Amino acid sequence: MEKREKSSKKLILVFLLPFLIWTILLFISPMAIQENSVKDLSGYTAINDNQDKIKNMSTPWNLVYSTGDKMCHQKAERSFFINGNQMPFCSRCVAIFLGVTIGLGFMIFYKIKLDEKFLFLLIASIAPMGIDGVGQLIGLWESTNITRVITGLAVGVFCGIAISVIIDEIKEMFVSKKTQNN
Numbered sequence: 001m002e003k004r005e006k007s008s009k010k011l012i013l014v015f016l017l018p019f020l021i022w023t024i025l026l027f028i029s030p031m032a033i034q035e036n037s038v039k040d041l042s043g044y045t046a047i048n049d050n051q052d053k054i055k056n057m058s059t060p061w062n063l064v065y066s067t068g069d070k071m072c073h074q075k076a077e078r079s080f081f082i083n084g085n086q087m088p089f090c091s092r093c094v095a096i097f098l099g100v101t102i103g104l105g106f107m108i109f110y111k112i113k114l115d116e117k118f119l120f121l122l123i124a125s126i127a128p129m130g131i132d133g134v135g136q137l138i139g140l141w142e143s144t145n146i147t148r149v150i151t152g153l154a155v156g157v158f159c160g161i162a163i164s165v166i167i168d169e170i171k172e173m174f175v176s177k178k179t180q181n182n
Contacts, residue, residue, distance in 0.1 A: 004111045008171065012164050016104040019160070023101045029064045029088050033057055036084035038065070041074035050074070064088045078148065092129075092148035099156015100163070107164035114165050125158035 004012070030038065043049035047070075054065045068074055068088030078090045087094055112118060129151035136143045 002111050004107070004109055008111070008168065009108050011167055011171065012104060012108050015163055015167065016101065016108065019097065019101045019104060023097045025060065025064050026088060026094055026097060027082065029061045030082040030085035032061050033083075033085055038085040040076040041065075041069065041079070041086050041088075042076050043069065043074055045073050046070060068093075078143075078145065080145065090148070091145040092152035095149040095152030096156040096159070099153040099158075100160040101156075102153070103157040103160020103162075104164060105160070106157075107161055111168060112161060112165055114169055118165065121158060121161070125154040129155050 038053060041050045041053065048066070050065070050069045054062050054069060056062075057065060065088045072089045072093045074086070074088070074090060076086055078092070079086050080091050080094065081087070089097070132143050132147055132151050135141050
């Protein structure tokens with residue numbers, strides 16, 4: 001790991017800002033709508049099954065909750081509540097978004113090479129969520145929201161780091177090509 005040069009910080013920031021704004025919206029949305037108005041969004045992923053509860057929300061809160069309705073199961077027992085309202089995504093999904101934001105924020109200051117350490121980091125960050133998900137799926141245990149947050153954060157932070165590494169690798173390819181052509 002090395003310190004990031006100032007010139008490449010801007011590119012990482014371009015990716016960080018949308019994730020930061022989105023993550024903030026996830027936490028603000030339940031506070032911005034009427035208290036105790038969204039109690040149970042439990043449903044299925046990739047299906048708009050809560051539009052009756054979302055359609056009367058004002059923008060941008062309806063967009064945030066609609067995105068959650070499409071991308072997440074939103075099971076109430078697997079979600080956090082703020083202001084008496086269920087968050088638009090389950091606890092693991094919220095943690096993944098938060099983790100990506102943290103990972104990208106960290107990578108504004110540091111640079112990581114794509115090497116065997118990176119591969120180890122990949123396995124170390126994804127394996128706990130896979131183990132937790134499979135164990136729950138086959139009935140060995142029922143995961144808690146704390147476990148979901150921890151495993152989601154690990155995956156999210158890694159994804160933020162991975163986005164940065166990919167950006168650095170693409171930038172390096174262009175710099176290398178440009179140097180070869182000159």
